[in-house]
Amino acid sequence: MKASRIMTINVTCITPETPLPRAQALMKQLRVRHLPVVTQGVLCGILSDRDLLSRGSLLEGTFVLPDISTSQAMTLRPITCRAGTPVSQLAALMLEHRIDSLPIVNAFNELVGLVTSTDLMSLLLEPEQLSNEPPFRFQMCTADERMAPSA
Template sequence: MRARDILSRPVVTVRRDTPLSEAVALLTGHGFAALPVVDDGERVVGILSESDAMAAIESGREGSVVGVAMRTPVQVVGPTAEVPEIVKVILDHHRRSLPVVEAGVLVGIVSRRDLLRALARDEQAIESRVCSLLDDYSGSHRQWDVEVAGNTVTIRGICADETEQRVLAAMTRTIAGVEDVQIVDTAAL
């Protein structure tokens, strides 16, 4: 999954000369974590986070403009950035959201919430596909429990033998997004 699949738009933005009080009203009124700061060509020139706004107000600059409080340089991602890459940037740089730019122009924003939704949806979708595949294989007699964590699928239940374990693992690996399969034969426990 890529940034273009999960980004939010349209993006509420501010300019360098936007009064800080107006930007704070946008942050608090809409529940945004940050606002991209753009120029006249919609190119990202900075970002104003909740913490940037708080620091500016705390230091007595609440009557100033966004340009005084915004953070630069800005970490951005392109629309084709993969979710794991976006997660890494957000975690490594302690960001709650990242602007998405194409050819330098703002096209959307990805928040931690967008990422969590995508990751949860991916795991649920994989689990559903695995269960359906295993139900088809077993004649709709649900005999295994399926758990998905990231791209790893764990199948728990009774298997006839090692050959069936290999078959289950091979079938499961055919599902997009599955990288590793763990088979836990509960009869052997």
């Protein structure tokens, strides 16, 4: 089985200029632990919950992030794979590097999807529990588009 079969393709992305508190709010709203960071569709980093934890501090019992840009906290040059990468190789890379997500990119380093540890764990479900629905079409969304209230 290849990455293209299990990857999430409706991925919300942020830009390097996105303020860290805004990125945290977006992660909380979407209930995700990773946000790819892109510039004109090209992957330039990834922001994880671990990156946020390393930058934040507790102030009177509340977790507070500095008002800095994502570029100052993101992981630069994340490990990536292609859509044709075998799932076993994805799992091996995640274990080896102790990471929970792998951006899937094309030959131009454009983001085409994201595989998380949750995606890999879903493979352990019984076959009748798996969806036969094809994955959704990839849709690049900015943080502003995701955070905007729906009409």
